[in-house]
Amino acid sequence: MELIESICAAARNWEDPLYQPRVDATEKSLSLDNQFSELSIVFAVNQQMSLLNEAHLKAWQQRLVTKQLVTTQPGTVAVLNPGNIPLVELQDYLAVVLSGHRYVGSTSSKSPYLFPAFLSEIRRVGGDPRATLVSQKDALQSGDRMIASGSDEVVRSIRDAVALRGLSSDICWFRGHRFSVAVMDGREDEDELVKLAEDCLMHEGMGCRSVSIVFAPRRMSIDGVLEAFGVHRAMFPAHVSTIGAIKLQQALLAAFKTPHAYPEDFQFLISRGEPEEQGLGHIRWVPYDIVQEAVDWIADHEGHIQGVFAGERLLKDQVDWEATGMAQRPPLQWRPDGRSHESFLRF
Numbered sequence: 001m002e003l004i005e006s007i008c009a010a011a012r013n014w015e016d017p018l019y020q021p022r023v024d025a026t027e028k029s030l031s032l033d034n035q036f037s038e039l040s041i042v043f044a045v046n047q048q049m050s051l052l053n054e055a056h057l058k059a060w061q062q063r064l065v066t067k068q069l070v071t072t073q074p075g076t077v078a079v080l081n082p083g084n085i086p087l088v089e090l091q092d093y094l095a096v097v098l099s100g101h102r103y104v105g106s107t108s109s110k111s112p113y114l115f116p117a118f119l120s121e122i123r124r125v126g127g128d129p130r131a132t133l134v135s136q137k138d139a140l141q142s143g144d145r146m147i148a149s150g151s152d153e154v155v156r157s158i159r160d161a162v163a164l165r166g167l168s169s170d171i172c173w174f175r176g177h178r179f180s181v182a183v184m185d186g187r188e189d190e191d192e193l194v195k196l197a198e199d200c201l202m203h204e205g206m207g208c209r210s211v212s213i214v215f216a217p218r219r220m221s222i223d224g225v226l227e228a229f230g231v232h233r234a235m236f237p238a239h240v241s242t243i244g245a246i247k248l249q250q251a252l253l254a255a256f257k258t259p260h261a262y263p264e265d266f267q268f269l270i271s272r273g274e275p276e277e278q279g280l281g282h283i284r285w286v287p288y289d290i291v292q293e294a295v296d297w298i299a300d301h302e303g304h305i306q307g308v309f310a311g312e313r314l315l316k317d318q319v320d321w322e323a324t325g326m327a328q329r330p331p332l333q334w335r336p337d338g339r340s341h342e343s344f345l346r347f
Helices: 003-014 020-030 038-049 054-066 090-098 114-124 136-140 152-165 190-205 223-235 240-255 291-300
Strands: 076-080 102-106 131-134 145-149 172-175 179-183 211-217 269-272 282-288 305-310
Touching: 003 020, 003 038, 003 054, 003 090, 003 114, 020 038, 020 114, 038 190, 054 090, 076 090, 076 136, 090 102, 090 114, 102 136, 114 131, 136 152, 145 152, 152 172, 179 190, 179 291, 190 211, 190 223, 190 282, 211 291, 223 269, 240 269, 240 282, 282 291
Parallel strands: 076 102, 076 145, 102 131, 145 172, 179 211, 179 305, 211 282, 269 282
Antiparallel strands: none
């Protein structure tokens, strides 16, 4: 089968939450030391599979290929993957193979089952996924180009290893730690607040697109936000590790008399103060007098911010911001760290 046809056939099978290979990969993933829940895996896999249709993939492939140099030859791209979000590997994989290159990837110990199972599904339906999965050590020694994601500490060690190998940093895409923020104007309705809750709490706030800081007008009541966060947690309960982390953080906030709010079951925590990234399930609420204060802070910290999410009223003045509710629903061609795959994969 042609590559895109086989990817879409695999995705159609995986759209069924009861499809046995998907069930098996999910159950194995839930047994590991990560922040995954069964419902968060369902959400992530369904969201990704919904994007895999032939028209969408062919349109993206056209952009990827037309950005290549005329003399481009197929190469190999080594990808060192994070494991903080279920099936997080999919975007880089698709960009590499749709560009005509070969993918060599490592898997995270926190999520070594979902992505390999999906590649196996592509093979099962009769396609060649053009991918090989290896250890991180072997991935570091592979490829004409490299994409590496992880904590700042992990990325520093990868940089050192790549330098010893002699691979130029110009053909490497290193992605360290980033986080996202939201900006509210105080006129959000119930639906927008529930979308904000998803942006903040889905996947326990893990992943660079998760919102950890919310800017809001100083006089805005937080009651509607607390209710919306409760609605979200009723659908997607917090992971047990998140509840434990929130209990510790709440005790510290109380000791330092930092204003904060949380439900009795510790499903989430919101504190008010300076715009600083917090821990699992903990959102920092930052009041502003004029929205320009938030805009200026974001500009000053753009090197650490992955995305900014806001309602339509604010989006009209900020072309680089995204709509509330899209943090955990990125399009396949979204730009990590503001860089496109089209530009990186020009050999």
